[in-house]
Amino acid sequence: MEIRQLEAFVAVAEELHFGRAAARLHLAQSPLSQTIRKLERDLGVTLFDRSTRSVALTPAGAALLPHAHRVFEELELGRQATRAVSGEVYGTVTIGFSGALNHRTLPPLTRAVRRRYPQVTLDLVAGVLTGDGVVQIERGALDLAFVALPLDPSPRLRSRLIAREPLGVALPTDHPRAGDESVDLGELADDDFITIPAASGSGLRETAMRACIVAGFRPRVVQEITDPFMILTLVAAGVGVSLVSDGVAQIMPSGSVFVPLAGPPTYLDHAIAWAADNPSPVLRAVLAVADEVMPTPS
Known part of the structure; x- marks a missing residue:
């Protein structure tokens, strides 16, 4: 043959x-x-x-x-x-990311890799939430994925914390609390919520749901959608409110505002994940760059 x-x-x-x-x-x-x-x-x-x-x-x-x-x-x-x-790094690394939630973390990595290793091709796959990212890594469809912690234990999976962002709430501009400096989460118990679907395995949804339960209520979910930016668009349209990390405060669409939560912060922990047994030397080079530009926060 x-x-x-x-x-x-x-x-x-x-x-x-x-x-x-x-x-x-x-x-x-x-x-x-x-x-x-x-x-x-x-x-x-x-x-x-x-x-x-x-x-x-x-x-x-x-x-x-x-x-x-x-x-x-x-x-x-x-x-x-x-x-x-011979010192030359060459090949392709396939990276999954969710979109709006990674607008702070993905660009520094891609810019640094392209500057350091011009022969490396980055195949970027959008719309990949945590659960799907883990599955695709284990299947070999992705080399690297931006995910939220914690992850279910897996002998094949490795991950590293790269950023921590406190949760806040996205509100329509005509919401009674839209002009406040901060809002107590418990005061939103009677609001309609927009979330990422439970089946997507989203770390943001899990973190947000835990925060609501700690605040003493289970949110009334009126709309589920997988695209985080579309969630912000629906908030701007007045469909409901949504818990998001403060990284999206810079990209809020017209008609919506980001308001921090009062009290001790609840963090969304951003991480990168990869398969421990992936033999690609290109992936190792990209992970080394990630260590430099996105060090684990103290």
């Missing part, structure tokens, strides 16, 4: 079309078909069901595909390792 055969197989398996796969590989369709037929003869199996209208993986083809992907992943890691020996 040759690398070029595996390249041809993966292209057809992902495109499910010989013409598109040939164009992707900069080949004519006939040599590509011959390469696939030779691979099938060598393996003694049929990898694709072909018809005049469609191409589909056979069970044998579906079984081969993840192993073919791993071959190319290992080749890429090998290239990265050889460049690392």
Whole structure:
């Protein structure tokens, strides 16, 4: 089995079309078909069901595909390792982040990495909340994710605190407490709340819910939405109020205000998380940069 055969197989398996796969590989369709037929003869199996209208993986083809992907992943890691020996850092790191909640923490890291390692590509995936980020790291879909602490214990997962932000409340500008310097959370017990869905595994939601319970009430949730900035937009529209970290005070949309909570602060703990067994030297380089630009707060 040759690398070029595996390249041809993966292209057809992902495109499910010989013409598109040939164009992707900069080949004519006939040599590509011959390469696939030779691979099938060598393996003694049929990898694709072909018809005049469609191409589909056979069970044998579906079984081969993840192993073919791993071959190319290992080749890429090998290239990265050889460049690392000469002092050059090269490759891709996939980073998940939630959006508005990371507007203070993501940019310093991405700017520093691009300045330090111009050969590193950062693949940024937006809309990744804590629960989803952990799952994607453990599946290998993400190398690094911005998450909220605490995380459920996992032998594969590593995390490090990078910032602590006190909770406050986002209020519509016509709310009776919108002009106050601070607000006691218990005074909002009768308000309608907008939150991130419970099923999303959001650290912000869990922290906010605990704060409300400590304040003596369970919030009446009237709207759930996964995008933190859209939550602020709904607050501005007068749908309800929402507990958020003070990092969003700088990006409040028109029609809304951020008011700190009175009393001892409740913190949202921001962290980065990664898989302990991820062998990527590029990830290690990015983590080292993160140590410099986002040190663990005292």
